[in-house]
Amino acid sequence: MINRLQPSVTERLRLPINRGLYYGGSWHEPEDGVYVETRSPASGESLGETAWADSVDVDHAVEAAREGFRVWRETTPVARGALLREAARLVRQHAEELALLDAADCGNPIREMIKDAEIGATALEYFAGLATEVKGYTVPLGPDHLNFTIREPLGVIARINAYNHPFMFAVSRAGAPLAAGNALIIKSPEQAPLSSLRLAELIGPLFPPGVFNVVSGGRTCGEALVAHPHIAKVGLIGSVPTGKAILRGAVDSMKKVTLELGGKNALIAYPDADPDKVAVGAVRGMNFSWCGQSCGSTSRVFLHDSIHDAVLDAIVKQVKAFVPGIPTDPATTMGSLVSEAQFNKVMRFITLGQSEGARLVTGGNSADDPHLGNGYFIKPTVFADVTPAMRLAREEIFGPVLSVFKWSDEVEMLRAVNDVDYGLTASIWTHDINKALRTATQVEAGYIWINGSGKHFVGTPFGGCKQSGLGREESIEELLDCTQLKNVNISLE
Incomplete structure (x- = not known):
């Protein structure tokens, strides 16, 4: 028998009324009539069907967006900023219902999802404030010439979002394209499309028709967006294989690409670090609340041998706070x-880690609560005695699995930290500022915390190196990447 969502929660769950494709300011049926059912990963309950776009639907959405762009690019920056601020107000007003919807649809606990609404609204306000900062500059060429540059919007931008924070990514990654004067098409994550549809219901009518658009679909939809000649830029939050496919698909049209991809991120603790604080940082950085499903999770913890045992013991105590439960319950911590x-992928990695010789310290199995039997729950899992050669140490798992390494030689430790294909985030723990800054320059990652982990700060550029992605977001760099620079030279002879 399928476990249903709690009755009180079901009554509060505001499912989107419209399940079609939103473009040109209105809702549309898919051309081939295909709808795909969405089920809650925690309970197995059906959340209804959603329209699935194919390449023809993408053509319609792009043409509508091109029409919207012609109007939006002529809208003053101040007016664009005002609409983004109104969108932020609506996001805050409907924060609880959107968080509840994501909790039911993607499995993350509502106590964390409610924070996503504030993050998304803040991002909209941040880029609203930057709308008037899309500026050019003058170049002195002598008395016979006036030379200046102007920044112009690109056109239609497509955003392909990940399933771990569907609503937050849809909101926060809309700010820069819209503030810069572009039209936007959001492709919702196929595993959790509902909050993007609800967002279209809430804020879509604010903008001129065709400016803000949302489509749902699978691989065909994504490939059509990437290959479309009238899409000027594609932004992805997703896996490395998907990122590589987008790069290949964007070649023919030479479009811009921004990629926020996977990570196998390191936390490094030096001998002078406080063991209890390191343990708190390691557990927080692992994002156990949403089952480690975060590209920025610090899933590799490198502990100096002088503090290794103390930190490991503290980590085991810390993870006990994360107990799998129904995500729509405010009391649920994981x-x-x-x-x-x-779920099957994570369980295979747990089995692989044991076969490779890593020591399973805690977790490693699914939740034993019978009320969770129809969901995809895994307890917080910690491995010790992990070595750099293990697949457990090298491949992104995207699950609640933390690998702990013991080190004594700093050179060898840093070599192991950097000897992976990824380079998104890293966390460094020490009271020695010289050591901290030196290590920050040596670690191959795009976003570094010192004596901290997990948090993002508005206005600071987030992004990775190596196979963790291209470009920077959450900052003015994201805004400028949604524009193109044009030079104007006036002869005064």
Whole structure:
């Protein structure tokens, strides 16, 4: 028998009324009539069907967006900023219902999802304030010439979002394209599309028709967006294989690409670090609340041998606070994985880690609560005695699995930290500022915390190196990347 969502929660769950494709300021049926059912990964309950776009639908959405762009690019920056601020107000007003919707749809606990609404609204306000900062500059060429540059919007931008924070990514990554004067098409994550549809219901009517658009679909939809000649830029939050496919698909049209991809991120603790604080940072950085389903999770913890045992013991105590439960329950501290496929992948890595010789310290199995039997729950899992050669240490798991390494030689430790294909985030723990800054320059990652982990700060550029992605977001760099620079030279002879 399928476990249903709690009755009180079901009554509060505001599912989107419209399940079609939103473009040109209105809702549309898919051309081939295909709808795909969405089920809650925590309970197995059906959340209804959603329209699935194919390449023809993408053509319609792009043409509508091109029409919207012609109007939006002529809208003053001040007016664009005002509409983004109104969108932020609506996001805050409907924060609880959107958080509840994501909790039911993607499996993350509502107590964390409610924070996503504030993050998304703040991002909209941040870029609203930058709308008037899309500026050019003058170049002195002598008395016979006036030379200046102007920044112009690109046109239609597509955003392909990930399933771990569907609503937050849809909101926060809309700010820069819209503030710069572009039209936007959001492709919702196929595993959790509902909050993007609800967002279209809430803020879509604020903008001129065609400026803000949302489509749902699978691989066909994504490939059509990437290959479309009238899409000027594609932004992705997703896996490395998907990022590589987008790069290949964008070649023919030479479009811009921004990629926020996977990570196998390191936390490094030096001998002078406080063991209890390191343990708190390691557990927080692992994002156990949403089952480690975060590209920025610090899933590799490198502990100096002088503090290794103390930190490991403290980590085991810390993870006890994360107990799998129904994500729509405000008391739940840890939700479910997003799908059966992801659940099976994580369990295979746990088995692999044991076969490779890593020591399972805690967790390693699914939740034993019978009320969670129809969901994809795995307990917080910690491995010790992990070595750099293990697949457990090298491949992104995207699940609640923390690997702990013991080190004594700094050179060898840093070599192991950097000897992976990824380079998104890193966390460094020490009271020695010289050591901290030196290590920050040596670690191959795009976003570094010193004596901290996990937090993002508005206005600071987030992004990775190596196979963790291209470009920077959450900052003015994201805004400028949504524009193109044009030079104007006036002869005064």
